Amino acid sequence: MTTSQHVAIVIEDEKQIRRFLRTSLEAEGFAVYEAETGRQGLVEAATRKPDLLILDLGLPDMDGVDVIRDLRTWTELPIIVLSARIEEAGKIDALDAGADDYLTKPFGVGELLARIRVVLRRHGAAPEANNKSEFCFGEVRVDLGNRHVFRAGVEVHLTSTEYRLLGVLIRNAGKVLTHRQLLREVWGPAHVDSSHYLRTYMAHLRQKLESDPAQPNHLITETGVGYRLVE
Amino acid sequence: MPLAQHLSLTNIVMLYLVSVMLVAFRFSRGAAIVSSVLSVVAFDFFFVPPKLSFSVSDAQYLVTFAVMLAMALLISNLTYNLRYQVRVATLRERRARSLYEAARELSGAVQTEQIVEIANRNIRGVFQAETAVLLPDLSERIVPPPVTSGTDQKVPALDTAIAQWVFDHQQPAGYGTDTLSASPVYYLPLKAPIRVRGVLALAPSNPRLVFVPEQHRLLETFASQIALALERVHFVHVAQEALMKIESERLRNSLLSAISHDLRTPLTALVGIASTLATGTNLSEHNRRELAQAAADEAMRMSGLVSNLLDMARLQAEGVHLNRQWHVLEEIVGSALRSVGQALAGHEVQVSLDPALPLIYIDSVLIERVLYNLVENAVKYTPSGSTIRITGQIREGSLAVSVTDNGPGLPPHMLESVFEKFTRGERESSTTGVGLGLAICRTIVQAHHGRIWAENVREGGAQFTFTLPLLEPPVIPEQLEIDADKPGQE
Numbered sequence: 213m214t215t216s217q218h219v220a221i222v223i224e225d226e227k228q229i230r231r232f233l234r235t236s237l238e239a240e241g242f243a244v245y246e247a248e249t250g251r252q253g254l255v256e257a258a259t260r261k262p263d264l265l266i267l268d269l270g271l272p273d274m275d276g277v278d279v280i281r282d283l284r285t286w287t288e289l290p291i292i293v294l295s296a297r298i299e300e301a302g303k304i305d306a307l308d309a310g311a312d313d314y315l316t317k318p319f320g321v322g323e324l325l326a327r328i329r330v331v332l333r334r335h336g337a338a339p340e341a342n343n344k345s346e347f348c349f350g351e352v353r354v355d356l357g358n359r360h361v362f363r364a365g366v367e368v369h370l371t372s373t374e375y376r377l378l379g380v381l382i383r384n385a386g387k388v389l390t391h392r393q394l395l396r397e398v399w400g401p402a403h404v405d406s407s408h409y410l411r412t413y414m415a416h417l418r419q420k421l422e423s424d425p426a427q428p429n430h431l432i433t434e435t436g437v438g439y440r441l442v443e
Numbered sequence: 444m445p446l447a448q449h450l451s452l453t454n455i456v457m458l459y460l461v462s463v464m465l466v467a468f469r470f471s472r473g474a475a476i477v478s479s480v481l482s483v484v485a486f487d488f489f490f491v492p493p494k495l496s497f498s499v500s501d502a503q504y505l506v507t508f509a510v511m512l513a514m515a516l517l518i519s520n521l522t523y524n525l526r527y528q529v530r531v532a533t534l535r536e537r538r539a540r541s542l543y544e545a546a547r548e549l550s551g552a553v554q555t556e557q558i559v560e561i562a563n564r565n566i567r568g569v570f571q572a573e574t575a576v577l578l579p580d581l582s583e584r585i586v587p588p589p590v591t592s593g594t595d596q597k598v599p600a601l602d603t604a605i606a607q608w609v610f611d612h613q614q615p616a617g618y619g620t621d622t623l624s625a626s627p628v629y630y631l632p633l634k635a636p637i638r639v640r641g642v643l644a645l646a647p648s649n650p651r652l653v654f655v656p657e658q659h660r661l662l663e664t665f666a667s668q669i670a671l672a673l674e675r676v677h678f679v680h681v682a683q684e685a686l687m688k689i690e691s692e693r694l695r696n697s698l699l700s701a702i703s704h705d706l707r708t709p710l711t712a713l714v715g716i717a718s719t720l721a722t723g724t725n726l727s728e729h730n731r732r733e734l735a736q737a738a739a740d741e742a743m744r745m746s747g748l749v750s751n752l753l754d755m756a757r758l759q760a761e762g763v764h765l766n767r768q769w770h771v772l773e774e775i776v777g778s779a780l781r782s783v784g785q786a787l788a789g790h791e792v793q794v795s796l797d798p799a800l801p802l803i804y805i806d807s808v809l810i811e812r813v814l815y816n817l818v819e820n821a822v823k824y825t826p827s828g829s830t831i832r833i834t835g836q837i838r839e840g841s842l843a844v845s846v847t848d849n850g851p852g853l854p855p856h857m858l859e860s861v862f863e864k865f866t867r868g869e870r871e872s873s874t875t876g877v878g879l880g881l882a883i884c885r886t887i888v889q890a891h892h893g894r895i896w897a898e899n900v901r902e903g904g905a906q907f908t909f910t911l912p913l914l915e916p917p918v919i920p921e922q923l924e925i926d927a928d929k930p931g932q933e
Contacts, residue, residue, distance in 0.1 A: 300808060318742065318743065318746050320739060320743075407768055407769070408768065408769035408770075408802055408916075408917055408919070409919055411769065411770055411771050411774060411802070412771065412802070412919055414771075414774065415771040415773060415774060418773070418774075418777075424794070425773055425777070426773050426776050426777050426780070426794035426796060426833075427777055427780055427781075427792070427794065428777050432778075432781070433774050433777060433778040433781075434778075435775075435778045435782075435807055435808055435811050436766075436807060436808040
């Protein structure tokens with residue numbers, strides 16, 4: 213194993229899914245270690261110094277969300293969760309517990325690799341990235357230092373709450389944020405159940421920043437889960 | 444006697460007769476007879492000269508006495524009989540009424556438990572007896588009535604073995620009969636035209652009320668009314684079961700044929716593609732890629748089918764559980780369009796939503812599913828290059844969302860039936876889908892107390908519209924605008 217090679221751990225009980233994950237990850241230059249159960253996965257995660265963990269939520273021995281909680285007590289390593297379509301609640305729990313992203317089965321390799329690139333980039337980004345003075349998506353340019361937002365070169369006026377919301381999304385660009393996470397960040401812990409505030413302000417942001425608010429390209433809704441800012 | 448100075452003796456006789464009649468009316472027959480005799484004696488003693496003596500001066504009075512006694516006895520007898528008749532008639536009327544009441548209640552009963560309750564209540568009232576209706580289980584064994592919370596019947600020493608005997612032999616037994624008369628409980632069979640439906644058990648507190656012939660006939664009438672009601676409910680049940688069986692059989696058959704067609708087609712393609720890839724040695728890299736992409740597309744489509752099947756099964760098995768929150772329609776439309784994704788590439792999509800739409804209280808996952816299915820349908824049934832329009836507006840106090848295409852439209856006879864399960868458009872051979880999409884839409888919209896319907900628009904094309912009730916949205920307080928360094932604008 214060379215030092216430059218990324219290490220990925222796949223915790224998934226289905227053999228065929230492990231197999232295609234391994235093949236596609238290895239093709240991307242990962243060293244892949246597999247685990248069939250949550251316990252085994254935790255042991256692998258502790259010993260292999262992984263850069264990425266892919267976790268199926270439906271494990272035979274323990275709840276995937278508990279695996280995430282356990283991992284998050286000692287590591288910030290990026291976790292991508294795989295879940296069946298029906299388990300909205302499971303996805304939200306996983307994200308609130310600290311998972312970085314999720315994929316709904318069935319998914320294509322292209323999608324998986326795109327998500328992996330995003331989490332690795334976010335993760336690999338040194339702290340100075342947070343001091344970036346500018347953030348751009350589509351036609352929008354955000355001057356973080358002076359709190360100015362421009363769309364196609366024209367300044368857009370955002371209210372302070374709108375700006376705060378946009379700021380949280382920018383800090384987590386590419387990552388899914390659950391309603392709870394966004395509400396806590398923007399409105400404070402007292403408002404974590406007031407998701408209609410969030411929806412209303414998100415609609416305002418789309419009106420101001422998206423070219424077609426009904427078919428947004430950047431401020432993306434993850435139905436039943438939360439939002440994601442896509443560059 | 445001042446009375447004697449004002450009234451003639453004849454009228455005094457009349458007064459005595461009236462008093463006899465009153466006594467007969469008020470008291471027993473014996474009292475009436477005694478008062479008849481006493482009145483003759485008193486008349487003789489007080490009024491017939493010589494007064495205050497039993498001796499009679501004029502022999503004529505003997506005739507008066509005889510006739511007076513005869514009249515008094517006759518009147519007392521008649522009066523008493525009249526009274527008796529009235530009492531009997533009243534009793535008879537009460538019986539008829541109780542029977543009528545019970546019959547009326549029984550005819551309205553649709554469940555066995557109701558019948559048992561009605562029977563117990565009515566019989567207890569009329570016969571002053573603790574009662575129980577014992578019913579057989581599927582294997583013809585009489586089961587003791589379920590122990591309910593105190594208030595219900597409590598027949599002491601209820602013996603299911605005797606009840607079983609009564610049920611099997613279709614004869615009464617227990618108290619007051621020739622069979623097992625030592626038991627304190629009277630059991631009689633509930634005979635309906637087809638068969639015995641159960642056993643009625645009575646523990647009478649006053650046996651006369653049960654075994655007097657008239658009362659007993661009444662009891663038997665009660666029993667046959669109960670038996671008839673039980674039989675009716677039984678057959679209603681049987682008929683319903685048969686209907687449900689036919690219906691589920693029909694559904695299962697159409698489901699099986701739809702699934703076998705719609706799942707086998709992509710599976711055949713998948714197996715074919717995979718084996719070509721596995722064995723084809725001289726495929727160009729380009730062909731290989733194309734085949735692999737085709738396999739992925741087929742598999743994704745199958746996944747969509749399976750999702751629909753699972754959704755329908757889930758909605759039906761568990762009912763629709765709504766996770767309602769306040770949402771912006773625009774967002775739901777956006778995410779639905781995003782999930783249709785690539786399939787929309789060949790179509791133009793126009794969205795026009797009334798900017799004044801309020802927040803709506805819905806389950807976003809399910810309403811997104813409705814929009815997704817409607818848009819996917821429009822894509823499926825229109826040629827590429829068609830336009831799909833999504834509109835949202837307030838109409839008659841509801842939110843009305845329409846998905847309109849400019850394709851061939853729907854055959855008029857299908858406007859209603861498209862929402863049935865396993866119904867598909869005409870071009871079914873070339874289009875996959877088990878015809879569940881719109882059925883799922885309808886289930887979801889109805890769970891939101893909305894309506895969904897299809898129509899053809901005048902310019903050509905199909906239009907699907909669903910409505911959602913508008914509720915008073917929550918206010919978003921101004922102070923939520925958190926003060927930041929930069930003053931809020933707008």
